[in-house]
Amino acid sequence: MPSTVLLLEVPSYDREVLFPALERAMELLPAELAPHAPLLLKPNLLVPATPESAVCTHPAIVAATIEALRDRGFDRLAAGDSPAVHPVAAVARTAGIGEILEKLEVPLVSFADPVAVDNPGARLFRSIPLARSVVERGNLVNLARLKTHGFTRYSGACKNLFGCVPGTTKASLHLRYHRQETFAWMIADLVRYLEPPISVVDGIVAMEGRGPRNGRPRRGNFLLASRDPVAADAVACRLVGIDPRNVLHLRFAAAAGIGRIEPEDIEVLGDDPATLAVPDFEHAPEPPEIGGMLPTFLVPLARRLFHPRAAVDPGLCTRCGDCITICPSGAMLKTAAGLPRPKPRFCIGCRCCEEVCPADAVRIEGPVLSLARRKRSEA
């Protein structure tokens, strides 16, 4: 049976147009979920950023989802996430979600306490450290924002689930699974375990360019919902000109039978994808290809020379220290002047520093470029 994805044209976050869309989306929830089953809303609360920046899930999506769920009898709702560096309450407040949750009396739960769960069918991630509140509450209402991503190319329903891993544990997983292939398998395995009964991808205003933190808001005017987060992401990718087979975690999830990405395996309900495609959507800068046409014996040398590493622009840096806090390998050191300085030997190129930097001061480059930049900034 194909996976079903609901695609709706939604031209604004106004309640009059958004609420009917979320009502239709919540109709996709499996019938076997009793109306009084506890549901845990999982918005994207990456860093403190306003709704206009398109970094976090838009608060109007959270409000309309809560209203639609309550209309269907779901009265045991909570919301949570595990932001990169800052406390969840602070991130939710800046994102406009804290106020909505308070007004609608939905508790914001902590994702701080990790518990290991078994994931026997997994390729890599057979024991997952998940937030206790995720394990105890079970069913997730996955509320993602469509964004580009420097490390995974695309961030949507599947990548949003990485927030179910508590913050400090996320850093150690980045260190352990820092290669793109292993990180992608980890996301696929996480989707396999969590199986959110409903995923929503907000493309009303997406993020293009240097996502997931420093890209530009870009109007897409659509909303997607599905019980298959892989299929929802595949449709979203095609709408913004990304081949989902080039998004490793989607390709691996499809190969493992966790979800569908091929058009013939996905039934799109609602509006016509051809009318909602976003032309000239700017993708994230390509992760450098290591190897390519090189003879095998030169690949290790090429990896040493061209492995992507962080570089900080001192002219943009505000010395907030977030990149130092997030760095999973301890590669980001603090100089006497308070500036972060990446130590190339320890940098694994995971892009966490780039992802959290509020000043867009971090670039991930090959070491040759890093050296050139360092010489420029010292001149």
Ligand code: SF4
């Ligand atoms: S590079 Fe960015 S994250 Fe790091 S200290 Fe400077 S402003 Fe903060």
Ligand code: SF4
């Ligand atoms: S310096 Fe940045 S890219 Fe390098 S390991 Fe640390 S967080 Fe990752």
